[in-house]
Amino acid sequence: MVNETREIVKEFVYCLIRGGKMPPILYYLPPSPPCRAIMMLAKMLDMEFDMKVVNILEGEQLKPDFVELNPQHCLPTVDDDGLVLWESRAILAYLVSAYAKDDKLYPKDIRVRALVDQRLQFDLGTLYARMGDYFFGTMFMGAPLDETKKAKLLEALRWFEAMFKKREFTASDHFTIADLSLTVTISQMEAFGIDLGPYPKIRAWFKKCKEELEPYGYEEINQSGADALKGMLESKMQNK
Ligand SMILES: N[C@@H](CCC(=O)N[C@@H](CS)C(=O)NCC(=O)O)C(=O)O
Incomplete structure (x- = not known):
């Protein structure tokens, strides 16, 4: 009853102000x-979310209500007035299009947007995917680390290094959602112990991205999360 009243008051307040x-x-x-990327973007856009924790370590994402909402039962998932989205990079693009005051983070210029999209898809399908392939089996289940998977990850890092020929950021001369997504990936692999020494262009770009994100929760949201996963990985490796 108390909760119901709180919800009604909340809706009433939103009626008035929004x-x-x-x-x-x-x-x-x-x-x-991927949740860290969305949380930092929310700060960049100064937007509010109704935040609901789903503890995947306890299997909460498999509860029927959540599977009804997102049959793929993955996080992050956003429900914006009935528009239900998952895949963090699609969410980033939607939130900028729907809530940003300009298109800087996801430029409408089709040639720049093409590069932003390519970089986002490189992250989803190659860089983040290969990082997950190398580390997540160990982090979640204590499987041994596989050197052939590490070689694939380092190959993707070399490709990423080679992308910084013309621009300061990955897709443009300014920070976009491609940089946001890729910063989360690079910070996570660095926390897991991948040496970024051989990739000077990635390191220079990464430094600039961290500066860009500093006011939007880089340490509290991103680095603390990266360190938490590093802790999980290390505890599984020690138990070997
Ligand atoms: N490509 C997806 C990855 C989503 C994903 O794998 N999320 C994990 C948490 S990091 C998850 O929800 N795992 C639980 C599950 O899939 O059941 C994205 O970027 O949003």
């Missing part, structure tokens, strides 16, 4: 890398 629209709901878990 013409009736409730803030989007973000289903998340703080250390999750």
